[in-house]
Amino acid sequence: MILSIIAYLSIGLFVGISVFKAYQFAKMPFHGRMDLYPVPKEKGFEHGGSYYEETAWWTKPHEVSHMREIVEMLKEILFIKKLFENQRPFWWISYALHLGIYFLMAWTILLVVGGLFEVNGISVTANTSSILGLLVYYVTALTGYFGLALATVGSGLLFLRRAFDNTLKKYTTPQEYFNLLLIFAALVTGIFTWGNDLSFGYAREVTANLVTFTPFSANGLLTLHIFLVGIMLIYIPISKMSHYVGKYFTFHKVLWDNNPNLKGSGVEQEIKKASSFRPSTSWSAPHINPPAAPEK
Amino acid sequence: MLNQRDLRPKDMGRSDEQLIKLDNLIPLLAPYDKPGMESPLTDPKPAWKEKFCTSLDGYVGIDTLTRPKSKEEEDEFVRKFLSGLEKIFSDANNGVLQPLLLSFEYCAKCNTCSDACHIYSATGNNEMYRPIFRSEVLRKIVKKYFTTSGKLLGGFVGADIDVNWETIARLGELSYRCNLCRRCAQTCPLGLDNAILSKEIRKIFSQEMGIAPTPLHAKGTMLQIKTGSSTGLSKPAFLDTLEFLEEDTEEKFGIKLKFPVDKKGADILVLHNAGEFMAWPENPVAFAILFDAAGLNWTLSSEIMGYDSVNYGLWYDDYQAKKIALMQMKVAKEFGVKRMVVAECGHAHKASIITGDRMTSDRVPVESCLPLLWDMVRNKQLKLDPSKNNFPVTLHDPCNIVRQMGIVEPQRNILKAIAPQFREMTPHGVDNYCCGGGSGFAIMNYANFPEFRTQVASRVKFNQILGAFKGTMEDVATPKYICAPCSNCKGAMRGILEHYDASEKYNLQYGGLVELMVNALISMKKPFLEFLE
Numbered sequence: 001m002i003l004s005i006i007a008y009l010s011i012g013l014f015v016g017i018s019v020f021k022a023y024q025f026a027k028m029p030f031h032g033r034m035d036l037y038p039v040p041k042e043k044g045f046e047h048g049g050s051y052y053e054e055t056a057w058w059t060k061p062h063e064v065s066h067m068r069e070i071v072e073m074l075k076e077i078l079f080i081k082k083l084f085e086n087q088r089p090f091w092w093i094s095y096a097l098h099l100g101i102y103f104l105m106a107w108t109i110l111l112v113v114g115g116l117f118e119v120n121g122i123s124v125t126a127n128t129s130s131i132l133g134l135l136v137y138y139v140t141a142l143t144g145y146f147g148l149a150l151a152t153v154g155s156g157l158l159f160l161r162r163a164f165d166n167t168l169k170k171y172t173t174p175q176e177y178f179n180l181l182l183i184f185a186a187l188v189t190g191i192f193t194w195g196n197d198l199s200f201g202y203a204r205e206v207t208a209n210l211v212t213f214t215p216f217s218a219n220g221l222l223t224l225h226i227f228l229v230g231i232m233l234i235y236i237p238i239s240k241m242s243h244y245v246g247k248y249f250t251f252h253k254v255l256w257d258n259n260p261n262l263k264g265s266g267v268e269q270e271i272k273k274a275s276s277f278r279p280s281t282s283w284s285a286p287h288i289n290p291p292a293a294p295e296k
Numbered sequence: 297m298l299n300q301r302d303l304r305p306k307d308m309g310r311s312d313e314q315l316i317k318l319d320n321l322i323p324l325l326a327p328y329d330k331p332g333m334e335s336p337l338t339d340p341k342p343a344w345k346e347k348f349c350t351s352l353d354g355y356v357g358i359d360t361l362t363r364p365k366s367k368e369e370e371d372e373f374v375r376k377f378l379s380g381l382e383k384i385f386s387d388a389n390n391g392v393l394q395p396l397l398l399s400f401e402y403c404a405k406c407n408t409c410s411d412a413c414h415i416y417s418a419t420g421n422n423e424m425y426r427p428i429f430r431s432e433v434l435r436k437i438v439k440k441y442f443t444t445s446g447k448l449l450g451g452f453v454g455a456d457i458d459v460n461w462e463t464i465a466r467l468g469e470l471s472y473r474c475n476l477c478r479r480c481a482q483t484c485p486l487g488l489d490n491a492i493l494s495k496e497i498r499k500i501f502s503q504e505m506g507i508a509p510t511p512l513h514a515k516g517t518m519l520q521i522k523t524g525s526s527t528g529l530s531k532p533a534f535l536d537t538l539e540f541l542e543e544d545t546e547e548k549f550g551i552k553l554k555f556p557v558d559k560k561g562a563d564i565l566v567l568h569n570a571g572e573f574m575a576w577p578e579n580p581v582a583f584a585i586l587f588d589a590a591g592l593n594w595t596l597s598s599e600i601m602g603y604d605s606v607n608y609g610l611w612y613d614d615y616q617a618k619k620i621a622l623m624q625m626k627v628a629k630e631f632g633v634k635r636m637v638v639a640e641c642g643h644a645h646k647a648s649i650i651t652g653d654r655m656t657s658d659r660v661p662v663e664s665c666l667p668l669l670w671d672m673v674r675n676k677q678l679k680l681d682p683s684k685n686n687f688p689v690t691l692h693d694p695c696n697i698v699r700q701m702g703i704v705e706p707q708r709n710i711l712k713a714i715a716p717q718f719r720e721m722t723p724h725g726v727d728n729y730c731c732g733g734g735s736g737f738a739i740m741n742y743a744n745f746p747e748f749r750t751q752v753a754s755r756v757k758f759n760q761i762l763g764a765f766k767g768t769m770e771d772v773a774t775p776k777y778i779c780a781p782c783s784n785c786k787g788a789m790r791g792i793l794e795h796y797d798a799s800e801k802y803n804l805q806y807g808g809l810v811e812l813m814v815n816a817l818i819s820m821k822k823p824f825l826e827f828l829e
Contacts, residue, residue, distance in 0.1 A: 028397070029390035033650050034489070036481055037702040037726045048726035050702025052649065055671050056635070058661045082485040087408045094406070170304045170423075171405040171432055173454035243486050246402040250487030254395045258702070261653045271657045274390070281388040284379070285506040287518065288615050 003218060003226050007210045010230035017237035021245045025253075029277070030270040035258040040072035041065055042258075050258060058262060069256065076251075078102075093157040097183075100151025107143040108207075111200065114140055115208030124204060137199070144200050152187040155180050179241055186232045189225035303423040305432040308466050309458030314340075314351050315466065320420035321755060325762040327769050328796060337751060344743055349465035353424060356743035357472030360507050360514075361465055370461040373505070377464045378441055380504025381434075384496050385442070391614060391654075396496060399488040400435065403428060409480035409490060414729045415473060418755035427480040427490040430470045433457065434493055437467075468507065471497035475734035475753060476611065477695040482726070498612040508612050511739045516608040517616040521623070524600030525570040526608060531598050537573050538596070545581050550821060553584055555596055558631075562595035565633040566665075567624070567648070569641035569783040570604035576786060582810035582824065583639055586669070589817065590677040595633070602627035605638055606783075607647035611735040621652040628660040636662045640808045642694030642782035643734075650701060664697065666781065669813065670706035673713050679818040682714050687775045689715040689812065690764035692757070692789070693728035694782035702726070707781055707809055714816040715777075721760040729756045731780065733788025749788065750795040758792050761804070769802050775827050778806040803827070 038048035043063035051057045075081040080098060083091040114124040114136045124133045124140070159180040162172045194203045209216040210226075218226070236242060261267045282288070298307060300316045307315060318337055323329055340350040347363060348356045364370040383389060384396065409427045410416050416425045423429060432454075439446030439455035446455035457463065474494040481489035502508040510516075520526040529537070538555045545553045556562065566587070572579045587594050597603055601623040609617025625648075628636050638645050649662045672678050691711055697703050704725050711718040721728070731738075732754025740749070762769065765776045780786050789806040798804040805827045815824040823829055 025394060025398070028394040029387070030654075031394050032391045032654050034395050034492070035650065035700065035702070036478055036489075037699055037704075039702065042702065045702060045704075047704055048702065049704040052664055052701050052703050053667055053706055055663060055667045056661075057663060057667075076485070080485055082483055083406065083408060086411070086483040086485075087406065090406055090408070166301070167407060167423075167426075168405065171407075171428060174452045175449070175454065176405070178452075240402050240404070243402045243404065246398050247486050249394065250398045250402070250489075254398065254489075255481070255487050261657065261659065267654070268657045271654055274654075275656070277387075277390065279387040279390065281383055281386045283383065283388060283503040283615065284376070285503050287506070287513075288503060 001213060001215055003223065004210045004213045006226055006230040010233040014233040014237055017234070018242060018245055021237060021242055022248070025245065025249045030274045031254075033258065034254050036255045039256045039258055041069040041256060043068070051260075058260065062260065073251070076247075090161075093154050093161060095154070096150045097154025097158060100147050100149070100154050103143045103147030104151055107140060107147045110136055110140040110143060111204055111207040112211055114200075114204045115211060118204060119208050119212065125201070126199065140200050140204070141198070144194070144203070145198075148187060148191055148194075152184065152191060155184040155187060159184060175239075179235075179239060182228070182232050182235065186225070186228040189221060189228055193222050193225045300422045300424060303429075305429055305436060306457045308433050309460055309463040311462065312351065313345070314354050316353055316422065316424050318353060318419055318422065318752065320422065321752065322418055322420055322759070324755070325759050325766070327802065328758075328762065334751070334796070338744060338747060340744055348743070349462075349469050351462055352466040352469040353473070353748075355469070355473075355745055355748045357469050357740065357745055357748075358501070358507060358509050359742050360510060361468055361501070364461055373461055374459060374464060376505045377500060378437075378459075380500035381438060382442060383504060384500060385438075389496075389499075389614075392492065392496070395489065395492055399431075399490070399492045400438070402486050403431060403435075403488055404486060405432075406485065408483050408485060412480045412483045414477070414479070414732070414756035415475070415753055418752050424470070425473055427474070430467070430474065430497070431490050431493045433463075433467055433470070434497060437463075467497055468501045471495070471501070472509070472736075472740075473748075473753075475695075475730040475732065475737060477730035477734050478699060479695070479727075479729065482699070495612070499614060502613040503615055509736060509740050511741065512608045512612055512736045513616075516606075516736075516739075517613065517620060520601070520604060520606065520608075520620060521616075524602070525604035526606050527570045527574055527604065529570050529573065529604070531600065531603075534570070534573070534598060534603050537577075541573075541577050541581055544577075545585075548822075549824070551585060553581065553588070555580075555584055556594060557596050557598050559595035562593050563634045564592060564594040565602070565628050565631060565636045565660075566594055566596055566639055567605035567636055567644065568596075568603070568639045569606050569644055571606070571783050571787075572639070572641075575790075576783070576808070578811055578824070578826075579640060579808045582808070582814040583665070585814050585817070586672065586678065586810055589819070590672045594637075597627055597631060599627045599631070602631070605641050605644035605648065607644060607651075608736060610643055610647045610651060617647065617651060618655050621647055621655050624648060625652065625656060625659060629658070633660060636660055637665050637668060638662060639665050640781040640783065640810065642696035642784060644783075645694075645703075646696040646700055664701070664703050664706075666697070666703050666706040666710075666809075669809065670709050673710050673813070678813070680714055680813070680816040681818045682716050682816055684816045684820075684823070685715045685777075685812055686717060687777060688717045688719065688765055688768050689777045689779055690719055690721055690761065691724065692721065692731060692761075692778055692780040692782075692785055693724055693726075694780070694785050695728065695730050695734055697782065698728060699726045707779075710809060710813065711779065714813060715779075719764050721764045729760060731757050731782075731785040731788035733784045733791070738784040738787035738791070746791060750791045754788050754792050757788070758796070761792075765804070769804075772801075772803050775803045775805050775825075777812065777825075778804070779809055779812060780806055781809040799827075 043065040340354045436457040445453045476491045478491045607620045
């Protein structure tokens with residue numbers, strides 16, 4: 001029962017804190033423009049240009065291609081494109097970790113699905129008569145193998161590279177080693193826990209018990225594994241490993257935000273709102289006039 | 297002094313007289329690859345060491361940053377910095393809070409940005425200039441003083457730096473070893489921007505501590521706010537200059553030029569960097585010739601803040617930047633023009649079109665001169681003979697106009713139409729390298745800073761230029777033209793060519809785009825470009 005609570009709580013906190021963080025970034029004050037080109041959404045300026053290449057640009061429609069933006073975003077999310085293009089050796093291990101995580105996310109969902117299938121009488125085995133059961137069985141196995149292998153190798157190699165690369169280790173804090181070790185430890189305990197049954201039948205059974213709050217006997221290793229995964233899920237969103245949240249804002253709200261301030265636009269409204277704001281703090285250099293007192 | 301390979305961010309607090317010495321610059325390309333073609337880097341003078349902060353790398357970037365005379369002064373310096381540091385995360389800094397926090401919090405330290413930096417590359421990958429080195433020092437100080445984790449866990453979370461006068465002064469200096477070109481941000485897998493952090497450091501020094509390089513502040517924004525121009529050019533002097541240029545143009549080229557000033561009913565208000573009138577007057581003259589030839593209804597303004605497009609606040613002080621941008625906009629609004637056109641000045645482009653875009657809601661539209669010039673060529677409003685420009689030409693992309701605004705094609709289209717031997721640098725467009733003069737470097741000319749700019753910050757650009765003209769450099773009879781449509785970039789080019797004596801030795805020339813366009817005008821009886829005479 002406690003393990004079920006840990007599982008639900010950690011996933012809930014992972015999602016909750018991540019959403020809260022995104023909300024905090026989303027409600028931050030309106031900021032100045034910091035566009036950086038190429039901006040993929042610029043339709044008609046695929047060479048890296050913008051609507052500023054036109055004369056009297058404010059009289060012409062600002063055409064935006066959300067499709068190109070989404071494609072660019074997916075390349076970054078699915079393949080970590082910028083790292084691939086600019087630092088290939090590092091990409092191999094970083095991508096192993098990230099791809100492994102994607103597989104493990106799919107694996108976890110499939111374990112839940114498979115577990116619920118079993119609970120409801122649909123067999124998830126290699127020789128089941130249910131096509132759906134068979135599909136879940138094989139896809140679970142593949143995502144599990146790849147996920148555990150890639151993520152473990154990726155996190156382990158990232159740790160080793162940081163520890164032994166003369167440049168990286170100058171910039172790596174003990175906390176950052178801890179971050180990688182925590183992921184690595186959660187994965188290694190997972191491999192030892194689930195590795196005895198490569199059909200992942202045991203994993204499905206445990207998952208079904210966790211999801212349905214069914215008491216079951218857990219050995220020390222399984223308890224440690226669930227505990228570590230729980231800690232990891234709660235820790236990731238409060239640490240800088242939550243860059244999956246930040247990355248949306250850095251691209252969409254900073255580097256790719258080139259919406260101009262035109263009459264009647266939303267940007268104009270934001271500017272009007274921001275200009276009436278009186279900060280509670282002010283700068284102290286002699287050339288700066290203190291702003292008026294904050295409004296009560 | 298440390299071997300740069302051993303340098304760590306926390307070493308910024310060490311008591312060494314100078315942390316590192318530059319001794320491994322990348323080689324220059326031919327013909328500058330022979331021994332003796334370049335003077336060695338120099339050591340700072342003892343008097344500078346006593347007065348300024350030369351303890352970073354031996355160079356003086358901030359001439360108003362002087363050593364404290366007492367322990368009290370030192371303590372006050374540290375206190376003020378920390379006070380400013382706290383403020384960059386407060387509502388006093390709302391206009392940049394979200395981008396700042398993102399870049400501050402999420403760096404994964406993958407070092408992908410390093411190779412994108414021209415200064416890091418030029419110095420043979422010197423650790424001091426790695427883009428995240430500076431950012432990491434800032435993070436360590438913030439963690440130490442302003443985070444619970446730093447206070448409780450110290451070194452475990454990276455709060456392991458000694459903070460004293462030397463640490464902070466070095467960090468201030470280091471913020472002026474970055475051109476704010478943002479090339480590193482293009483490569484970051486997380487979209488983070490180290491230039492934001494460099495600029496925030498500069499802002500703390502200026503906005504809280506009242507410390508900024510004299511050419512940027514006292515003789516820059518302060519002078520501009522007082523007199524209307526950072527050159528100190530007053531209205532009568534401006535009008536005299538125009539009159540002189542009209543006479544000079546008639547004398548040289550037989551063209552009766554009349555600069556329209558404060559012309560009622562004009563559609564376009566043209567804003568030049570006033571430095572052009574002093575250093576490169578042929579540039580505003582060329583604009584006038586082209587605009588008249590194309591039949592545009594344009595004017596210059598003689599109002600205070602109306603005849604100088606610069607806004608140095610962009611580089612170090614948001615308060616000054618806003619003040620100047622709003623004053624410039626006020627002139628345009630009172631004038632009643634339909635639009636403002638920014639002439640060949642990169643940072644003025646960014647200040648008035650991008651940064652200024654979100655400073656006030658009621659704006660006169662602003663556009664770049666480059667699309668307008670391309671329209672004139674494309675629509676055949678100008679009668680041009682490209683054979684007049686039949687010499688090698690390459691194009692420098694000003695970071696502010698290209699990478700930070702997305703104006704990439706118009707200037708290339710023009711060159712393709714008027715310069716038969718146009719060739720690109722590698723890389724170019726949005727991937728270009730900074731000229732080395734960006735973010736104020738071009739006008740910071742005291743102590744030994746020009747040496748850093750010319751031999752270090754501009755080094756990669758000089759190699760790009762040499763690469764673009766490969767095979768023609770030794771042909772002294774043929775001029776090679778670097779087209780740099782930006783005043784600051786031209787300042788950097790001037791520094792490079794003078795330092796390496798490249799015009800004298802190899803007939804390497806530089807200038808703007810409009811000069812080349814006027815040179816191609818069929819109506820011109822003699823070459824507009826002086827070096828062709």
